[in-house]
Amino acid sequence: MRPLPELSLLQSFVTVAQELNFRRSAERLALDQSALSRRIQKLESVLGYRLLERTTREVMLTPAGRLFYRRAGEILASTAQSVSEARSVAEGRTGRVRVAYMAFAATELMPRTVSRFGARHPDIALELQYMRTQGQKLALANDEIDVGFMIGPYDNSECRTELLASDLLYAVMPRGHPLLRQHQLHPVDLAGQPLILGDMAQWGEFRYRLEDLFSQVGMPLQPRLEASNTLALIGLVAAGLGVTIYPESLIGFLGRNVETRPIVHPDFRSRTILAWKRSNRSRAVLDFIAIAMQRGLG
Incomplete structure (x- = not known):
């Protein structure tokens, strides 16, 4: 030849x-x-x-x-x-960024970052995919996504992470629940309450975090009912079947049939992080990360 x-x-x-x-x-x-x-x-x-x-x-x-x-x-x-x-x-003027996000980032952190990034980089394609935290970890390892909004913390030598939000945890209750007489709750106030939690298949990472937090105060989690999606969880709570626990980022999206109270404890928080591989040096990806890390997004 x-x-x-x-x-x-x-x-x-x-x-x-x-x-x-x-x-x-x-x-x-x-x-x-x-x-x-x-x-x-x-x-x-x-x-x-x-x-x-x-x-x-x-x-x-x-x-x-x-x-x-x-x-x-x-x-x-x-x-x-x-x-x-x-x-x-x-130079980061064109290309694509593959973004995964879980439920707690879907209402504010991810949309605001996407909006600001799109305004600055209109020629860069953004591919958004809803994905549970555990799935994001696997997708990052397999180079199927570039960045992930996930529940933290996440320790992996191949990845970098940045804390984006540390949300208070709230008890979500049906209207008229006796605990609503209190302006704030302590973990012990939930002892004996029937809990309705997301199932392990869809809410596994959040469930692990809750189990760790409640075990620290000597209260093992024993849910009465489980559901796989937010609508079902809120519907079961509104029907008076129990209490669930949500991070502050979702409280404004729960509707009028339930009410909430903050759980006061220094450790009772849900942390949302941004994760990406250290080896990913794409200019577009790095610009997206920089924008996501900015505080006071508007």
């Missing part, structure tokens, strides 16, 4: 094919005519066939030269476009 010609040889040939004059071609390329002639000879040697017929009076393309001129022009145009597109990606 013959080696492929250098781009500089292709550019020289295309210029000669356009001008059909070595003097004018040499001027366009800022070369002397002898150097240009050597380039054409080298290109023909690499290809193994003649491209030009040259006399003292004129320069003409051979049949092979006419076909090669069309293809060489396409190659040069495609190469220039590829260089330009790659430069845009390298």
Whole structure:
């Protein structure tokens, strides 16, 4: 298999094919005519066939030269476009960022970051995917996403994380519940209350966090009912079947059939973090991370 010609040889040939004059071609390329002639000879040697017929009076393309001129022009145009597109990606002006988010980031943190990023980088595509925290960890490891809004903390030597929010935990109760007489609750106030919690399949990471917190105060979690989605959880609570626990970020989206009280304890918080692989040096991804880390997003 013959080696492929250098781009500089292709550019020289295309210029000669356009001008059909070595003097004018040499001027366009800022070369002397002898150097240009050597380039054409080298290109023909690499290809193994003649491209030009040259006399003292004129320069003409051979049949092979006419076909090669069309293809060489396409190659040069495609190469220039590829260089330009790659430069845009390298400079963070175009490209894509694959973003995963869990429920607690879906109402404020993720949408506000996406809004601000889109305003600054309109030509960068954002691919959003709802994903549980455990799924995000696997997706990061497999390079299926670039960044993830997940429940923290997360310790992994291959990833970096940034704390975005530390939300108070709230007890969510049906209207008229006796605990609503108190302006705030302590964990012990929930002892003996029937709990309605998200199931382990969909809410596993949050359940692990709650179990750790309640075990620290000597109260094992024993849910009366489990549900897989927010609507079902709130519906069961509104029906008077028990109490659930939500982070502050979701409190404003619960509707009018339930009421809430904060759980006062220094450790009873839900932490939302942003995670990404240390090896991901995409300019677009790094810009997205920088915007997500800004406080006071509006």
